[in-house]
Amino acid sequence: SNSTKSHIPRLNPLHPPLVPKRTVSLETPAVHHHNHQRTLIMQRREHYRYHQVWRKPFYGTGSEREEYRKELREQLQRQIEEKCVTLKLQLAGKVKEAEHLQEVDRLALSSEREQRMQHSKAMTAYRDENKKLMEQSWRDRALTRSQEVLKERELLRLNPINWSGTLK
Template sequence: MRLPAISIASTPVCIPHDTLPVRQSRSLVVTPMMFPSISDSARLWTSSQSIPRLNPLHPPLVYKRTVSLETPAVHHHNHQRTLIMQRREHHRYHQVWRKPFYGTSSEREEYRKELREQLKKQMEEKCAALKLQLASKVKEAEYLREVDRLALSSERDLRIQHSKAMTAYRDENKRLMEQSWRDRALTRSQETLKERKLLCLNPINWSGTLK
């Protein structure tokens, strides 16, 4: 069952301004003809034009603000403006869900096409976000791999330098030990030769058995 479409003509709210009372001031008589026609604005309520809101204490074409200029016509204008804006919002809200249920076949197809396009757009956005996430993960993995490679290379260089330093320490220690051994052997041989010479010259050893 199709519900009747909501239109502005179904709920008329425009009241002729001629029936509204007018308050008279000392220097100026404010009439409803001085205000913009609310019926003309009501016929354009679906357009993008906006109805201006009037100030009850400062009506149009009046340059001096005074309380005596407050008239019911301005309040009527603002009330009609509120009703038109509420009707416009009601129409806009109900036009959204009216098409897929009570619209024509072309409107329903257009609605389904719009849904499909929205779903495709959401899928594309999700796919793009997933690709960006994977790309960021790949970059992070490459960065971590490079950091690990640099850390291993630095550790290897440190091990090589330590090995070279320990090898040089070992070689220098070996050289010092061999030099010490040669010095002690030379000293001992010199002392032996000296003792032999002394024994040869010593008259106590006449037989020469002590060598």
């Protein structure tokens, strides 16, 4: 256990330790062997670490397996709760959005109604003004016509068509 925990240094084959000077031939079997052993130890350690995860739930004692299952259940419950919370938040957001849209619609409808009322008021005022003007023009026309009739009568009286009095 202690050898697996301790750090094994990697050796440089070109500068092996305990050699006073670099040799002419670059054969360094001891250093290469050391590095090879180091890789093997590290591979074993990694393999052990990877497979230790599955040892307890399948081959452990009953209590260990129960502990593992309990942990799984707790994780699943946490995930379910988180999902519920996110769904609730999404739902609340949708509700707020719907309320906002309803408010916008209501405001649009009320402004539309207001515009319609103003338009109808303006149209009635326009109609009344037109009616007054038309009635005034009718009165003026009737007055001028009556004046013309009076003038023609006066002219006929003063200068009759049959002034010699032969037509009777």
